[in-house]
Amino acid sequence: MFDATVDASASALSLVGVSKTFPGTRALADVSFSIEPGHFHALVGGNGSGKSTLIKILAGVYGADRGGSLRLGDATFDVERLSPRWSRESGIRFVHQDLGLFPQLTVTENVLAGSSYPRRAGGLDWGEAHRSVQRLLDGLGAEVDARTAVRDLRPADQTLVAIARCLRDRDAGGVGLLVLDEPTTRLPADEVEGLLRRLKSYSQQGQSILYVTHRLDEVLTYADTITVLRDGRHVDTRPAAEHDRAGLVASIAGHAPEDVNRVSRTASDAVVLSVRGLTGGPLKDISFDVNSGEAVALAGLVGSGRTSLLQNIFGAVRPRSGSVEVAGLPVRRGHVADAIAKGLAMVPEERGRDAAFQSLSVSDNLSATTVGRYRRGGWLRRSAERRDAERDVAAYGIKGAIDAPISRLSGGNQQKAIIARAMRTSPAVLLLDEPTQGVDVGARADIYAQIDAAVAAGAGVLLATSDLDELLYLADRVIVLVDGRVTCEASGDRITRHWIFENVYQHEKAPK
Numbered sequence: 001m002f003d004a005t006v007d008a009s010a011s012a013l014s015l016v017g018v019s020k021t022f023p024g025t026r027a028l029a030d031v032s033f034s035i036e037p038g039h040f041h042a043l044v045g046g047n048g049s050g051k052s053t054l055i056k057i058l059a060g061v062y063g064a065d066r067g068g069s070l071r072l073g074d075a076t077f078d079v080e081r082l083s084p085r086w087s088r089e090s091g092i093r094f095v096h097q098d099l100g101l102f103p104q105l106t107v108t109e110n111v112l113a114g115s116s117y118p119r120r121a122g123g124l125d126w127g128e129a130h131r132s133v134q135r136l137l138d139g140l141g142a143e144v145d146a147r148t149a150v151r152d153l154r155p156a157d158q159t160l161v162a163i164a165r166c167l168r169d170r171d172a173g174g175v176g177l178l179v180l181d182e183p184t185t186r187l188p189a190d191e192v193e194g195l196l197r198r199l200k201s202y203s204q205q206g207q208s209i210l211y212v213t214h215r216l217d218e219v220l221t222y223a224d225t226i227t228v229l230r231d232g233r234h235v236d237t238r239p240a241a242e243h244d245r246a247g248l249v250a251s252i253a254g255h256a257p258e259d260v261n262r263v264s265r266t267a268s269d270a271v272v273l274s275v276r277g278l279t280g281g282p283l284k285d286i287s288f289d290v291n292s293g294e295a296v297a298l299a300g301l302v303g304s305g306r307t308s309l310l311q312n313i314f315g316a317v318r319p320r321s322g323s324v325e326v327a328g329l330p331v332r333r334g335h336v337a338d339a340i341a342k343g344l345a346m347v348p349e350e351r352g353r354d355a356a357f358q359s360l361s362v363s364d365n366l367s368a369t370t371v372g373r374y375r376r377g378g379w380l381r382r383s384a385e386r387r388d389a390e391r392d393v394a395a396y397g398i399k400g401a402i403d404a405p406i407s408r409l410s411g412g413n414q415q416k417a418i419i420a421r422a423m424r425t426s427p428a429v430l431l432l433d434e435p436t437q438g439v440d441v442g443a444r445a446d447i448y449a450q451i452d453a454a455v456a457a458g459a460g461v462l463l464a465t466s467d468l469d470e471l472l473y474l475a476d477r478v479i480v481l482v483d484g485r486v487t488c489e490a491s492g493d494r495i496t497r498h499w500i501f502e503n504v505y506q507h508e509k510a511p512k
């Protein structure tokens with residue numbers, strides 16, 4: 001029924017003069033480039049450079065401005081008129097960061113959801129369904145049993161299942177282009193390489209892939225071709241082999257990269273965060289301290305309890321037992337307002353859902369937790385609020401109008417605004433969950449500088465990140481969580497890539 005082999009003559013896709021204007025913003029300006037058949041083609045660019053807009057045009061979600069066209073094989077289409085149906089029928093398929101899988105269902109059920117199952121006299125032919133999905137997975141090089149429940153798979157294998165679902169109707173129309181939007185962002189470090197190797201080998205069989213990411217090392221290692229967008233304009237499409245890291249950063253940012261040197265820190269003896277016996281959800285009897293002037297990273301696999309721990313400390317989730325103190329003052333369990341009043345601030349992982357007020361302006365979002373500062377005699381001092389918003393927008397390089405709803409900002413720019421807001425309260429303890437996910441290389445340096453400044457001013461930072469480079473750069477101490485328990489910790493020079501792999505990933509459960 002299904003087959004993952006690729007017709008190497010699958011058509012290339014070319015964009016010619018594609019523009020997209022939103023009210024007040026030119027998201028894409030006259031963009032033209034081609035994706036060759038069977039190429040692993042990376043699309044990179046800073047926050048707000050137009051990557052998501054381009055993908056949404058390919059998906060037929062946004063109509064582009066009049067005048068541009070798209071060539072697919074021998075056919076030319078007017079980009080003003082593309083529709084989701086056109087995109088699907090043209091064999092363009094998308095794997096988004098949120099994979100949209102049903103964890104409790106089997107791989108076969110996920111891959112076949114919404115399509116017609118093989119039948120035989122008397123009902124569905126489950127044997128053939130499993131076999132056909134297995135062939136598809138084998139063709140992708142996935143070591144996954146089609147009968148397994150998706151929740152029992154490693155994150156990287158779940159991504160391969162989402163790809164298999166895209167490819168299931170290959171024989172019904174072909175998959176001319178597979179578009180992957182930051183597929184490695186949520187993967188643990190040790191799974192990234194395996195997924196990329198499989199994608200590369202799949203493209204070598206002839207599948208054209210458009211790969212969107214902020215992780216430049218991945219594209220330099222695996223991509224055949226790299227397209228760079230900057231401020232909605234096409235800067236460059238070249239073989240990856242012609243790039244080096246510094247040159248790529250320069251063409252993304254428009255200037256030479258700045259060196260990011262880790263600042264050396266001296267933590268004081270004063271404890272700013274004390275966690276004792278915290279238990280609840282996946283967490284089992286967790287105790288540790290964070291000192292003033294210290295950044296502590298939580299390392300662990302997906303599901304080890306890192307996000308839960310931050311949420312329990314902040315009070316977004318109420319722990320069953322245990323205590324949290326900030327600078328010696330007890331924080332009420334499950335009480336976010338009390339946590340903020342005692343000096344905690346949190347940047348959650350799900351910023352769209354948990355942090356950004358989507359209908360409010362950028363400026364209102366920035367001042368949401370400090371609005372009291374601008375009240376005087378029943379009046380809101382809008383000019384002072386505006387001045388502070390302009391200062392933050394400049395300091396963090398947030399691209400977008402401060403009066404526009406934050407929902408109009410690109411994902412990375414929203415993240416910068418949420419971090420700026422957390423910093424405004426000068427917190428005693430800053431809880432950061434994947435702080436630079438989706439943030440571009442330039443803004444990342446700005447955010448690290450702000451975190452460094454907060455730590456130098458005496459804050460304690462507790463950070464969950466699956467980005468190993470980020471952990472190595474920011475952390476003075478690492479605490480390892482395995483299945484909701486603290487298993488070990490390291491500090492200073494003992495924190496190495498090797499130590500993390502030994503102590504975090506060796507605990508990984510073997511896939512079923």
Ligand SMILES: Nc1ncnc2c1ncn2[C@@H]1O[C@H](COP(=O)(O)OP(=O)(O)OP(=O)(O)O)[C@@H](O)[C@H]1O
Pocket residue numbers: 022023025026027045046047048049050051052053054399400408409410411412413438440
């Ligand atoms: N629906 C919209 N309304 C108004 N402006 C928008 C809308 N969607 C995107 N924009 C603007 O278009 C520009 C390009 O945004 P886009 O989301 O395509 O960038 P991106 O390269 O995907 O960024 P990131 O890396 O941060 O996700 C930005 O200036 C953004 O604010």
